[in-house]
Amino acid sequence: MTDALLNVTGLSAVSDREGGLPVLRDVNLSLRKGEVRGLVGESGAGKSTIAKAILGILPRTVRVTGGWINFKGRDLLGMKPPELRNIMGSEISLIPQDPQTALNPGRRIGVQLADGLRLKRGLSAKAAEARALQLLADVQIRDPDRAMASFPHQLSGGMRQRVLIAAAFAVEPELVVADEPTTALDVTVQKEILRLIRHMQEVQGTGVLFVTHDLGIVAQICDSVTLLYGGKVIEDGPVRSVLENPQHAYTRALIAAGPRYDRPDAGLEPVPEEVFRALRQEIGIR
Known part of the structure; x- marks a missing residue:
């Protein structure tokens, strides 16, 4: 995207603590100025690792093995610490x-x-x-x-x-990374906080990368969404398109597993094991 504020291209990383286990697998995503993009996935999917790579705070045990993080035409991964510190907290x-x-x-x-x-x-x-x-x-x-x-x-x-x-x-700032900012809050306060973040974002025209594990939150606040599993992008697109017409079996299963407020008596449907089995095979996870 030529008008992208942030472009993550082919980002790959491994955990040296886990013997070189891949934690990010050729991740691509982009964010326009004034857009709220959800970065969603279960625990261990890689969403927080992407956020930390953008912020320049990856732990020493995680090593980037490929790719770029382009912010306004500058590669964040190639910056020296003083230059990176000037950007963080301001831009x-x-x-x-x-x-x-x-x-x-x-x-x-x-x-x-x-x-x-x-x-x-x-x-x-x-x-x-x-x-x-x-x-x-x-x-x-x-x-x-x-x-x-x-x-x-x-x-x-x-x-x-x-x-x-x-x-x-x-x-x-031109970009705000929101790292699951409603996790510790009750549902009523959570709704107020989401509305407030959206309001501040719209007033300033800021791009927001919203990290969450909750597709319900994505539906409330995000314009677009990137869904991760095992460090790999599984689905990506406008929120309405992804939620109403998901292309991947894992996305469909996650949506089906969520509570339905229009059918409060309906039980929850766990993601079938065969979906996980096919997904792990697709990604190359044993």
Whole structure:
């Protein structure tokens, strides 16, 4: 795609800790500016490995063996650490999974937000504080002044996640990687957080790579979806097309395995073993 903000091409990686076991197998995906793409798969599918490769935080035990990650015409994999650090947190940012551990427990919320703005945007202390306060209002925290003066443990899980969304969008990045940002939240709060991420994304025109294991979340927030299994792309396309007309047997089985809100009494259908067997053979997993 010529207008892609992000192009992942032929990305392959192995785990040295597992004796060279492939964890990514020739992965291709693209993301346009202003698009929300879901990166979905079960545990171990490779979705978090792709996200970490984009962010430059792969563990030392995972080694890239081929491919490129092209962001605005620049290969992230070929960048030196200082150049990569300049991009991360300014042009590319992260909404992490667990707000409890992502925030510094010993520093007030306002200080943490303002420090990031001073570092990445060069704002004065006063301007950074004012911008941090506005950001908390933007993510619909009812009493932003109180939140600014609070420590993380004094806020609810939903409010802490709103703070992390504010931090991610604070510098108006071009790409946000959302790493399962609703996993630790109850269903009601989850819906609010999804709506908020979509709102901030639309206001700023940001591209979002949304990592999740939940096709229901994909249906709510994403424009397109990439489905993974065993480190390989199984299906890719617009969300409506993939969910209404899935091409792969694994995709069809996953959709059938999900709860049906229009048929609340219907039981869940597990993915048949023959689907997994054929899928492992297709990928080359023993």
